[in-house]
Amino acid sequence: MEPASPNKSSSSKETFASLRSLDEIRLAYEQLKVEEDQNEKELEAILSRHLGLESDVRDLMEASNSTLTQAEKNAVDTTKTISYTATLADGVSAKVKQLDLAKVRTQKRVH
Secondary structure (H helix, E strand, O other): OOOOHHHHHHHHHHHHOOOOOOOHHHHHHHHHHHHHHHHHHHHHHHHHHHHHHHHHHHHHHHHHHHHHHHHHHHHHHHHHHHHHHHHHHHHHHHHHHHHHHHHHHHHHOOO
């Protein structure tokens, strides 16, 4: 693919202005038609790649949404597990304190 140059249009104007015979005009027309066909094919290829990229982006978004949803669910489950474990730990700690107090009372009575 050849990049468009700013001088191309001015040189084309000069070229068209210099055309004098019907054969020269026909030849220039055929060359323009070939260039137009090439440009059309390139444009179709670019549009095709664009559609492919658009589809890839959509697939990535769907996959990331699914992954984020799963990560959120895992985070909620982990939070519930941590909360439950903390509640159990508080209960165990309270029981240990009660046992320690009972132990101290029994030791005082024995001595």
